[in-house]
Amino acid sequence: MHNCLTLRRLRQTLVSIVFFLLLLNAPQGSFAQDTKAALKNQPIAAPSGLVAPATESPAEVKSRDSEQLFRLERVLVQGGAELITIHARLDGIEASREPNWVPLVTILRDTLGDQQTENDRLRYVWPLTYTRPSTRQRLLGAVPFLYGRVGNKQNASTQAPPPVLDLAATNREVWNSIFWLALQNVLIDPYGTPVKASTRSYQNNITAYRKSHIIRALSVLSLYDTVEGSQVFSLSELSEIQARLRLTDKTFGGLVGDHNFERFNDKELSNTRDERGHNWELLRQRVEAESLLFEPLQMPDGSATHALVWVAKPALNDNRGKKYDGRFLNIASPWTDKRLLSWDGYTETRYFDAENRAVPAETPGARATEMIPLALYGLDNPKIPMVLVDFRDGLNPKRREMSRRALHDVTRNILSLSTFGDLPFFLGHTIFDFVTGRRGMDVNQPSRVHTYSQLKLLLSLNQSLDPELREQIGKRLEKVSLNPLENDLEAEARLAKQQYEALLAYAKRSDGLPAKLERDRRAEMLPLAHSRKEQIFFRAANILSFGAYTHREKATPDMTERLDLARRLGYHSRFLRDVARSIGQVDVAWNLADIKQSLQFISEHGAGADSTTAKAAAAIFLRTADSDTRRSCLDSLSRMTNPRAKSELLRLSQLRDVDQARKDLIISYLNGPPPTPTPIASTNPKPISARVDQ
Template sequence: MKIAPQLPNTRRIAYAFFSLLLAFSPVAQLFSQAQTLPATQVEARAGSAETSRPGFRLERIPVAGGAELLTIFGQLDGLPREGERSAEVPLVSIVRDTLGDDSTDNDRLRYVWMLTYTKPNFGQRIASAIPFLYSRVGNKKRAGKNAPPPIMDLAAADREVWERFLWTALQNILLDSYAMPLKAASRTFRRNLSDYRKAHIVRALAILSLYEAETGTPSAFSSSEMVDIQARLMLSEKTFGGIVDDIYLQRVYEKQTTTMRDLRGHNWELLRQRAEAEAVYFEPLQMPDGSATHALLWVARPDLAKNRERRFDARFLNVSNPWTDARLQNWKGYTETRYFDADNRPVDAGAEGARAVEMIPLALYGLDFPKIPMLLVDFRDAANPKKREMSRRVLEDVAGNLLSLSSVASIPYFLGRTVYDFVTSKRGMDMNQPSRLRTYSQLKLLLSLSASLDPSLRDEISRRLERVSLNPLENGMEAEAQLARDQYAALIAYAKRPDGLPARLDRDRRAEMMPLKHGRAEQVLFRLGNVLSFGLYTHREKASPQLQAQLDIKRQLAFHERFLRQVAKSSPQVEIVWNIADVRRSLRFIAENGASANRKVASVAAHIFTRTQDEEARSLCLNSLYRINNETAKKELLRIYRDQKLDARWRTQSVEYLRLAIKEEQRIAPADAKAILSVVNENQ
């Protein structure tokens, strides 16, 4: 065993002193100074400009073998066009495995492609492994003819969790034990690859949300499917997100959506108040669905001379003083002319008393970031946002890759880092904050979709925004649009080839059949082999009509189980909240086909029995508990019989089902078997 040497005391003290120095240095305090000034009425033209709503459409292509490929197209009006080329670009594709029938109960969503997400070229791969290279290195010009990589398999989300743990173990045990260059390069490459995928997941979520919000468009996805897709994409950023049960996806989606709206509202108001206090103009930028995700700050040129002696508080704004900046006094960059009335309210150019004011863009912020608005573009200092974005990354890379420090192994580093993180997070400092990845990705999408911004301003923002990216794997917006077109063409060709997507779905179905022929112990071994081989080995059954029919039943059981679990959790009286006909339909299916259903289904059927007064539903619950061949179902039947408060007919029906279960030698726990025999004998 190799034992790491203990750090000398002087080195420990130096690390602790360095971390504390960062926390309390004058540079850090510069970003968190506060002052109180009287408010100035400088309300901008928030919401006055109409936002163009892009046209989304969905294309449905059948796939041989019983599936369909659904693709969302969007109008990227914010990008320049070549000749007569349409602004419409394929954005997100999703495979729905239907098993070749018209029933939606056995449908299963599989792969999600964000068509701008591509395999990096050789140069990008090399650059992404270079430590401390925090910059883009160019664009991938063309996508290959092979099928593009999906960003997620919705039906196997748990696989990502175990593969992530395996890669982490491999990194810590094997790669980190070699020389520092290999350790730093491998960690840097994995970090960039992960960030690149996360950025496209963020954009896929935004596109799905915009498509769903667009009125007048009949969705090809059911409401539950849309929630499942978005919730799974949201959970992909969480360590254990892939193993979250489907029953909780609705709650995850609602919680994440509410949290994001609260963050935007908080940062909107915080930034607006700071802009008002500092006599600059606040203007929200809206996504096509009307949600404000970013905001611009402007300064009026006449105010530069008027406020030259005014003190400027940079807290939360994180830009230098505009009143004393010689660059603004001699500004030659982009400007806009706005019109205001005598009360400084935005008006049309032809309005009575309107006065023209030349406006200079100051900065652009993201509003969906925790705690503070996040600076994305500083029109005077292109390096300002990037330095702030790099602050946390540099600290982590130096500590982890160069000095081999961790919060677990080094107590001095842990204490110093804890103090530094606390100070920077609590004092409104845009330093040492989590990555701008989400808000950066959303801004790229906003610039592509929206044609409401002046083209010159949009180009200026795009040019400056690209400098903020730390990831060599990123591509520019125009390059991504071309890659999306190329990859969609490759995906269509892949879907039409017999050895392409149809063959892949057939392999997935045969892997899905594995639990139908093997017990729990064998299933664990097969899944362990899949994880340890990084997905290279997957056990698949040989397809047969019998297994196909069993797979159909298995999927429908999963559909009805999930629905009934939602019913059981939602209300103490089922009929009040749910359509009782739908509940009966699910219970009837389980009563007819649920012999192999699991313990959860049995518990849910018993739970619904106690929460409904509908006689047919209650009868179906008891029938389901009889048909389900496991210990839990018979335990629940016995419990219902023993409930003296129930009507005699339900207790009589329960004991009759128990008698049949004993006769058919169904699975019953030994302790329950004795009690059931006693009950049956008493009622003969």
């Protein structure tokens, strides 16, 4: 009996160790396994020869660099693709006479080797500051209740950097997450609290680390589009990138269809503006009520994401003993703090007129006032402004950030309580959340990861902040992070440059990114060659093998042609669905030539178009007065093989509000074979234009 128990415990220990090692070395993206195989015993070559030589003179380049905040680099990849990289001038990190250009985000666009945009497909997104943690960081990330950074990763790996997302296979992230969750609950958690707490802590840290860099990538893309106004990405591509990155925070976000992107982005943008405006007013009113100074900090696009709170040194004596209400401020009273009277930290001299309005120093009658910074707040939070930096108490923001994480770790990992299975805990947790949110208490609030990540980007881009103040904010900000996997600003800039060089070298080698691209295209052929049941089987095999197995079709001479046709069909189908969902008269809001081009493509090549495309063609038929467009709608419906197309034709013929001429035209398509459409020329290399009224 004793031997059986010993063997059972040994088996449990071995199984837990195996699963922990799998979790510790789990790939952070679909590149993890491919890059290991491709880079094994292969030296990294220099990235020269990838970029077309610049035609600008050194003087012109220097003049342009001094004015630009962002710049774009496009690198062709063998096999028909391009790497699009956004570089930013991060002068806020290190003082130098030359601009400090740092690559921040790279996106791979698969073009199939031509100039047409209809068959382009966005693939991987690399935030270049996002790197594989060092072994030391990984081990410390698995230590329960270790809330803090433990140093920086010194050098990036020579492997290709890990992408945070494959835009063409987002459903893979969903099923992998569900599988790991089931594995954690069913197989790992029963092996005891130490194993359970360790693996869950590591997974939480990995998730938070990835999320912070996704947030930064989103901010960079948004800033570049607003500041530079470049059309490197079409409106639909930009909408897809932003929506897919935002949806990574949702459990089933990877399953959301592309027709919901615009609505989802609009909703998220509206919520963000509401939260910022709400928190702006809460903080400003509280600051002014306490006789303090409110100063918003703006991103380069003009959006105020953070705010500084100052106190005038002469006001310390004037308000000594004044009653202080710290609601929404969540810092100690400045009126009873004797340290401020002999403050030896950072100060600024500001100038005010007789009505206490800030004015330039040369303004007649301006008086100089010494200002002391008290705190810095993030405005992007669902409930209240969140204190990120307290200049008098560096641990204040960290304690508040730890409150939610520690409560979660104790209740979930130690006490095994769940809001779904324990009613008393659910009621207590709900009431506690309600009270802290209503009273403006910065305790047990949503994580600061979002606003923390944005502040790091703001500090590196904002050139208006005094260098000394920026340095002090940066040092204090790093203390707020609870994640051992994080690196500081200078380390991230260094790692980004190293990872970009490794990525370019990987793109140059024939067994690197070009080979990966070819494998991805073969995997993309799966729905074109197999039924839905077979696809489910192959997907399950991929999940159960921890991503080691991915079904790919054999390369054939017509593979590129078939992918080209499938992508163009999807492109035109999406465009018709967008037209059908729009409001107003189609003839006024959209370019009819573009609509007819898409309908004609469906007529010629869209026999297998889905039911949503058939529904869109029928909707356009009813909302256009152009006879050619109506005939094109019927042409496309009559050539679709799915039952919905026939049903839509019957429905249109039975509508009462359709005039007799249209009914006769519909009946002619129902009763007889449709006329052969006039073939359209090769696809226009320019994208279908957006709405006319935009």
